[in-house]
Amino acid sequence: MNILMVCLGNICRSPMADGLMRKKVSDHKLQATVDSAGTANYHVGGAPDTRMTATARNKGIDISGLKARQFEVTDFDTFDMIYVMDQSNYANVVGLARNESDIQKVELILDLLPDVNEAEVPDPYYGGQDGFEHVYDLLDKSTDIILNKLLNE
């Protein structure tokens, strides 16, 4: 199973989702590849936002080595599941889909959490530290659900 996490810049939300999922896959010795990408090219080659890196480090997750890249059409061939953070990411990724099979790989990550009263992982870029903690909490819960799917395969 190859899993791709996607947000806008690939420096805040999707690196956090990537780091959480990689750690859970590694802790459970599962055979799965995890990566992340952004729909935009603003930060290509850059490290994750230092506020997200610090939030992750406080939770025992190291995302400092990740480098931002832009989502590309071939990602539809490489990945089985493409989790996006918000509706705008969804529209951008689906806009690049070549066929129905590509479209079916794309899912809003919070659709995994029907009990959570939010549909999108909010962009924390322009907010305070609370926003980063909130992103962590939502993505920790979401990646637990993905882990359970992998464990039950």
Ligand code: 4NP
């Ligand atoms: P992300 O957050 O999509 O979670 O990585 C953002 C990072 C950068 C920008 C927007 C969102 N930006 O406009 O530069």
